[in-house]
Amino acid sequence: MGVGGAARRSWGAAVLVLQAAWALGGGQVRYSVPEEAEAGTVVGRLAQDLGLEAGEAEARRLRLVARGRRASVEVSGASGALVVSSRLDREELCGKSAPCALRLEVLLDRPLRVFHVEVEVIDINDNAPRFPAASKNISIAENSPPGSRFPLEGASDADIGSNAQLSYKLSSSVHFALDVKSKDINKVSVALVLVQPLDRESLSEHRLVLTASDGGRPALTGTVQLVISVLDANDNAPQFNQSVYKVQLPEDARPGTVFLQLSATDKDEGLNGDVYYDFTETISDELKELFVIDRTSGEVRTAGKLDFEDFQAYDIEVEARDRGIPSLSGHCSVELEVLDVNDNAPEVWVTSLSVPVSEDAALGTVVALLSVSDRDSGPNGRVRCAVRPPSPFGLVATFAGSYSLVLREALDRERVSEYEVEVRAEDGGAPPLRAIRGLRVPVSDVNDNAPAFAQAVYTVLARENNAAGAELARLWARDPDEAGNGRVSYSVAEGGVGSGSGSVWRPASSYVSVDAESGRLRALRPLDYEELQVLQFEVRAVDAGEPPLCGNATVQLFVVDENDNAPALLPPAGGGTGPWAAGEAAEAGWRATGSAASSWSSGSSWSLWARAAWGAPAGQVVAKIRAVDADSGYNAWLRYELREPRGDGPFRVGLYSGEVSTARALEEADGPRQTLLIVVRDHGEPPRSATATLSVSLVEGPEAALAVGAALSGSVGVGSDSGPSGAAAAAAAATNVWLVVAICAVSSLLVLAVVLYGAGRWAPRAAVLAGPAPATLVCASEVGSWSYSQRHSRSLCVATDGAGKSDLMVFSPNCPPPPGPGPDETPQDPPAVLDTVSAAHQLMAFPSFLFFSLPFLSSHSLLPILCVRATFSICVLMWDFVTPSTLVF
Structure with a gap:
């Protein structure tokens, strides 16, 4: 490598440019550069040779595109010069091929242009000759005559031209000389010639040094040591009928194909004349994998697959050796030429791809640059290209093997958002081979669609x-x-x-x-x-x-709606301290206990009290529980349950009305007081409830009537139910005068009631109030609230301020509840019947309320009850008038 470095320094001062010309017809620029040039060495001023102005190379992005192999040169962005980027080894790039040229494509943007650049790599003498082995053993019979030739394997040099022209020199010897002959311009035959007869007894082994020198300057050398053993006996070597065999074979020949029959003869007899064939020791392992020789017959056949694109010719050295001792051999060369067949499909390379393409792109827009090549030669390497299937794109040929994919039709992204383009390449072989390269071309759009x-x-x-x-x-x-x-x-x-x-x-x-x-x-x-x-x-x-x-x-x-509100108990109408409205006379003397006596809220327990007369018949209303739920629908539909006492108690509560009434006639065995625990529960999931404790005092009939009357008149306060107070007695004495007036009025009304009863008894019957009620239709809307459809629409007030709740469910039964006790409670009583019963209770509880009961006297079923209650009230009041000290309110 020291010699190679000297060669590079000789080239390094100035780059040898053999040719840098712009071919107007072909559009190519050619340069040359020596191999092993250092990185950064300027190969040529590419931008200047392409006719670009200063700075235009960088602005238009002058760049190289390698075709299938790693490029060792690059374009300097600032100057636009073509410089060496990595180590250039001609032997690695081209082997023994000459000349060695790098074919590059140069691209320019704005507008897009393609130039072809060819860089020839000049060989330098950087490889010394090399022998296959450092030592060579040769056996020579002592009876070998002078002039006997012993072929030697020559050295090889990876360089080309004069750098690979080898000369040989043998170290001094009196017995041997070196004979070198040129077979052709690139091949040399080297043989060792015996000059004087050998004498094994005087010297059995000769050691010589063979030196090979190339033609470079300075010259490089390689050596091999020849170890010559002098043998005895077999003095005739086999001889081939010809020294060189030339054969042609197509590259698609199958393994095992016989393409040559060797023939060699030996003048000796016996084992010394028995010849077998084999490759010489100099043959490479690659050749041994491709070819095989039958040792007995001399048939040469293929063992592997040939490839014209890798090697176009093979030089095979064969020897024929006898079985004598020592064995002698004869040598010949087999020159095999490989014929090309169309076994390589075209190759398509995408050198540049500009995607996505806007749907409003102009016709003729270049989408991609393609490069097409075929490793075959001749017609087998000529390629035609087309776009399949028909699409908005087409191919335009720019240079040999280069195409541009351009837009030929308008695009519509809403119709087709992406195209799969196939570029098909077909060579001119028989049969032709094809290659397909797929391109995905997405289409970009403009904002023409609203969400x-x-x-x-x-x-x-x-x-x-x-x-x-x-x-x-x-x-x-x-x-x-x-x-x-x-x-x-x-x-x-x-x-x-x-x-x-x-x-x-x-x-x-x-x-x-x-x-x-x-x-x-x-x-x-x-x-x-x-x-x-x-x-x-x-x-x-x-x-x-x-x-x-x-x-x-x-x-x-x-x-x-969710069931998030528990039922809330309401106080008696008027707050529990003043006169009560008609229809609620049975809710006498209710009060809340504890610190919450003045506030009514949900989820609480309340203590209430009322009075009932001994002997009261079954079905008589004693009190009424009033509650409301802030929810709606089923969550606000309330039901009343009597939790205690359980079993056959004297009282029951309406399931939906909340009225506490007698389940049977009250007896003295029921005790002086009954405590009822009433639970008000809604129909939500889970249900919520409130409890009320009702204390019912069982008193004599007159006392219960006076207590109810006092409550109705508003002269009774809410207090303890243990007995009357002194203030109450004083108030009763003050009203005796008014009671006398009331007695007279009641008596008059009693007579009038009897007359009307008799007239109604024998008069034509009016319509019965207890007839079937109109059917009720309960519907659920889509939002979960409840509504009802009835013949008569009502708004039920559930608070003292008169606010109406329009989403409560109202059920109208077909008949009023039976007068006697029963296990099953009926729904809310019809309004007409409830109003009639309420008026009757008022008439029996206090005489002055008879005026409000006149509209209901037409009901023959209620008139006897009103009369009996009025008479009983008159008797009680007269007795109290005589003995005022015993009157209790």
């Missing part, structure tokens, strides 16, 4: 009391555009709740939010059905194009 929601209106159901941040729904808008044109962001556009006087407008953005990327609709805070039932707003989807396009969708958010 579109899957639905124009989204209906979303959300349960109340949801967690803040909970996902309610996911909205999705489709935009067929790509990249930013199809990237959609979401936002709440408009909408809210609240209108009219006294209500506050709240935007939808205070309740919900939409994730800008995913479109997930989330709740910002827990929803309350009692506050918000329906929220309608718009969601906008906007893409990121220029200009941006948008689409809208309407979202209807319905809040589904």
Whole structure:
């Protein structure tokens, strides 16, 4: 390598440029550079030779494109010069081929142009001659006559030209000389010639040195030591019928094909004349894998597959050796020429690809640059190209083996977003071979599609009391555009709740939010059905194009009621301290116990009290539990259950009315007081409840009637139920005068009632109030609330402030409850019957309420009861008038 370095230094001062010319017809630039040139060595001023101005090479991106192999040169971006980028080894690049040329493609952008550059690598003397082995053993019979020739294997030099022209020199010897003959310009025959007869007894072994020198300057040498053994006897070597055999064989010959028959003769007899064939020791292992010789017959056949593209010719050295002792051999050469066949398909290389292509690209736009080659020669290497199947693209030939893929038709991305283009190459062989190169050409678009929601209106159901941040729904808008044109962001556009006087407008953005990327609709805070039932707003989807396009969708958010409110017990009408309204006379003396006596709320337990008369018949209403539930639908449908006492108690409670009535006639065995534990429960899941404790004092008939009358008149306060107080007795004495007036009025009304009863008894019958009631239709709307459809529409007030609750369920039974006790409770009594019973109770409880009962006297079923109760009340009042000290309210 020291000699090679000296050669490089001799070239390094100035690069030898053999030719740098621009061929106008062929469009090629040719340069030359010596091998082993150092990195950075300028090969040629490429930009200048291409006619580019200063700085234009870098602006137009002057660059090289290698074709199938690693390039050892590159283009300097600043100067536009072609420089050496890595080690150039001519032997590695081209082997023994001459000349050695690198064929490169040079590309220029804006506009796109292609130039062909050929760089010839000049050989330098950087390889010394090399013998196959450092030592060579030769056996020569002592009776060999002077002039006997012994072929030697010559040295090989990887260089070419004069650097590979070898000369040989043998060390001094009186017995041997060296004979060198030129077979042709590249081949030399070297033989060792016996000059004087050998005498084994005087010297049995000769050691000589054979030196090979090449023609470079300075010359490089290689040596091999010849060890010559002098043998006795066999003095005739085999001889071939010709020294050189020339054979032609196609490269597609199958392994095992016999292509040569060798023939050699030996004048000796016996074993000394028995000849066998073999390759010489100098043959390489690669040749031994490709060819085989039959040792007995001398047939030479192929053992491997030949390839014209790798080697076009083979030089095989063969020897014929006898079996004498020592064995003698004769040598010949087999020159095999490989014939080319069309066994290589064309190759298509994509040197440049400009994708994606905009759908509004102009016709003639260059999409890709292609390079086509075929390793075969002659017609087998001539290639034709076409685009299949027919598409908006076509091929335009630029140079030999170079094509441009251009746009020939307008593109429409909405119709076809991507093209699979096949470039088919076909050579001129028989039969022709083809190659296909697929290209994916995506089409980019402009922002011409607005986002579109899957639905124009989204209906979303959300349960109340949801967690803040909970996902309610996911909205999705489709935009067929790509990249930013199809990237959609979401936002709440408009909408809210609240209108009219006294209500506050709240935007939808205070309740919900939409994730800008995913479109997930989330709740910002827990929803309350009692506050918000329906929220309608718009969601906008906007893409990121220029200009941006948008689409809208309407979202209807319905809040589904949850059973989150327990039933709340209501106080008696009027707050429990003043006169009670008609129809609620049985709710006498209710009060709450403990510190919560003045507040009524849900989920609490309350203590109430009432009085009932001994001997009261079954079905008489003693009290009425009033409750309300802030929920709706089933969650607000209340039922009343008597938890204690269980079994056959004297009282029962209406399942849906809440009226506490006698289940049977009251007896003295029932005790002076009955404590009832009543549970008010809704129909939600899970159900919620409230409890009320009702204490019913069992008193004599007059005392119970006076107690109820005192409560109805508003002169009784809510207090302990242990007995009357002194203040109550004083108030009773003050009203005796008014009681006398009331007695007279009641007596008059009693007479009038008897007359009317008799007239109604024998008069034509009126319509019975207890007839079948209109059927009730209960429906559930899509948002979970309940509504009802009846012939008579009512608004039921459940609070003292008169606020109506329109979503409570009202059930109208077909008949009133039976007068006697029964295990099953009926639903809410019809309003007409309840009003009649309430009026009757008022008439029996206090005489002044008979005025309110006149409209119901036409009912022949209630008139006897009213009369009996009025008479009983008159008797009690007269007795109290006589003995005022015993009157108790």
